[in-house]
Amino acid sequence: MMAYDADGTRLFSCGTNKEGESYLVEWNDREVAVKRTYHGLGKRPGGVVQFDTTKNRFLAAGEEFMVKFWDMDNEDILTITNAEGGLPASPCIRFNKEGVLLAVSTSDDSIKVLANADGIRLLRTLENSAS
Structure with missing residues (x-):
């Protein structure tokens, strides 16, 4: 799977190599070379790791029954959540346009909808306007 960030300037790909190890990388598309490899993905016995980007700042990948997050400018994993359980091995994920909600x-x-503080405020505003 490949995707550009929101402004189309950074290209990312995610997959599984022959040894079953998942990878998430940023490409230098001018030189057709890997610019950065993100650490923290595990070993998958096949299947596709789903990922998404938001606000030209964060990456999220669904893998190992969890959602894993990275800052785009840092190779090391930022945080992990199991979303209170019930996720498949490779959950599909997608950020909303504003990057404050993540559907899993x-x-x-x-x-399941995961939200940061701004996302919680948005959900409360929507809930109040619906009443």
């Missing part, structure tokens, strides 16, 4: 697929074919 679950094992029972539903969706």
Whole structure:
């Protein structure tokens, strides 16, 4: 899987090599070379690691029944969450346009929405306007 960041200036790819190790990298598309390799992905027995970017700052990947987060400018993992359980081995993930909400697929074919502080405020505003 490959994707550009929000402003289309940074190219990322994610996959699994022949040894079953997952990888997430940023490409220098002018030189067709890996610019940065992000650490923290595990070993997968096949399958696709889903990932997304937001606000030209953060990366998130669904892997090992969890969601893992990186700052785009740092190779080391920022944080990990299991979203209170119920995630498949490689959950599908997608940030909203503002990057404050993250939709995550679950094992029972539903969706969990993860939110940062701004996302919680947005959800409360939507909830109050619906009442």
